[in-house]
Amino acid sequence: MDTPRPFAPRPEPLDEDRYGDDHPGDQHPGDEPDAVDDSVGRHRVMVPEPAPLTDHGPARVIAVANQKGGVGKTTSTINLGAALAEYGRRVLLVDFDPQGALSVGLGVQAHELETTIYNLLMERAAEIDEVIRPTTVEGMDLLPSNIDLSAAEVQLVTEVGREQALGRAIKPVLDRYDVILIDCQPSLGLLTINALACADSILIPLACEFFSLRGVALLMDTIDKVTQRLNPDLQILGILATMFDPRTLHTREVRQRVVEAFGDLVFDAVINRTVRFPETTVAGEPITTWAPTSNGAEAYRMLAREVLAR
Ligand SMILES: Nc1ncnc2c1ncn2[C@@H]1O[C@H](COP(=O)(O)OP(=O)(O)OP(=O)(O)O)[C@@H](O)[C@H]1O
Ligand SMILES: [Mg+2]
Numbered sequence: 001m002d003t004p005r006p007f008a009p010r011p012e013p014l015d016e017d018r019y020g021d022d023h024p025g026d027q028h029p030g031d032e033p034d035a036v037d038d039s040v041g042r043h044r045v046m047v048p049e050p051a052p053l054t055d056h057g058p059a060r061v062i063a064v065a066n067q068k069g070g071v072g073k074t075t076s077t078i079n080l081g082a083a084l085a086e087y088g089r090r091v092l093l094v095d096f097d098p099q100g101a102l103s104v105g106l107g108v109q110a111h112e113l114e115t116t117i118y119n120l121l122m123e124r125a126a127e128i129d130e131v132i133r134p135t136t137v138e139g140m141d142l143l144p145s146n147i148d149l150s151a152a153e154v155q156l157v158t159e160v161g162r163e164q165a166l167g168r169a170i171k172p173v174l175d176r177y178d179v180i181l182i183d184c185q186p187s188l189g190l191l192t193i194n195a196l197a198c199a200d201s202i203l204i205p206l207a208c209e210f211f212s213l214r215g216v217a218l219l220m221d222t223i224d225k226v227t228q229r230l231n232p233d234l235q236i237l238g239i240l241a242t243m244f245d246p247r248t249l250h251t252r253e254v255r256q257r258v259v260e261a262f263g264d265l266v267f268d269a270v271i272n273r274t275v276r277f278p279e280t281t282v283a284g285e286p287i288t289t290w291a292p293t294s295n296g297a298e299a300y301r302m303l304a305r306e307v308l309a310r
Contacts, residue, residue, distance in 0.1 A: 021306070062181050064182060064203050066186070066219060068186060068212070077093055078102060079287050082137045082139075082140060082289070085139040092179075094195075104278070193222075207242050208245070237307065272299065
């Protein structure tokens with residue numbers, strides 16, 4: 001049921017793929033494991049390569065969430081997941097957006113699937129092993145969704161324990177994975193609350209654009225409420241600056257403001273704006289395999305190292 005793909009030639013290197021083209025603070029293989037100053041003047045220590053694992057689980061559950069649309073939640077879920085898998089981690093990606101963009105981005109024709117996460121949420125007898133699918137990335141699996149999930153949001157409202165439905169669904173596989181990443185939809189509705197209720201932490205992608213900080217207060221408010229009422233252990237794992245354009249002063253200023261507002265919560269890894277990411281959606285694979293030596297692939301590897309170190 002995977003999308004048949006026309007022959008997709010490997011991409012030609014772009015100028016921006018060269019490491020030399022990026023901004024101060026970027027870190028690359030071969031760099032000395034030493035302190036660096038990043039582009040907003042913070043003194044940072046290099047994050048080392050994570051040690052290999054001999055056994056797996058229990059999983060850390062990370063919700064990738066921001067109610068603002070188009071900030072790179074789905075792109076970050078796929079590529080962080082793939083980078084973690086490259087470091088030998090067993091990863092499960094949960095598509096928790098009825099749009100199914102995560103599934104499509106991994107080459108899965110979500111609308112044709114007979115069983116999706118919807119069945120796990122709504123049917124007690126549904127087996128998670130019948131819904132989980134492997135991806136093209138070794139060590140990374142997918143719990144797909146499609147538009148059926150929007151019905152779950154409506155149907156769950158009247159159920160007892162409606163905020164814990166996702167937590168119940170993934171519980172049987174927590175021991176099998178090292179990291180479970182939940183790609184949330186762009187809203188603070190019941191589906192996102194379900195993700196926050198079962199997550200250990202939240203990763204917030206924030207686009208380096210003029211209005212990016214708008215709405216963050218509402219998101220923080222929601223996190224506070226979830227912490228008080230549903231999940232006292234929920235932490236903010238970090239804030240990821242996305243859509244960064246190193247050539248414009250404006251995006252540098254926005255990142256500076258984000259660092260001023262959130263300090264050490266902001267990851268050193270910065271995701272540049274590049275056509276490579278829309279390309280990967282068409283290719284149905286992560287940037288770490290589509291353009292393995294690109295700046296974008298390196299940035300998500302650095303994010304993976306930071307996530308494992310936090
Ligand atoms: N760093 C980037 N540079 C350029 N384009 C990007 C980048 N990251 C993501 N995109 C593109 O921007 C669009 C939105 O990205 P993505 O789907 O990851 O955001 P999202 O937050 O999941 O969106 P939604 O809120 O709709 O779920 C996609 O077309 C994606 O290919
Ligand atoms: Mg998305």
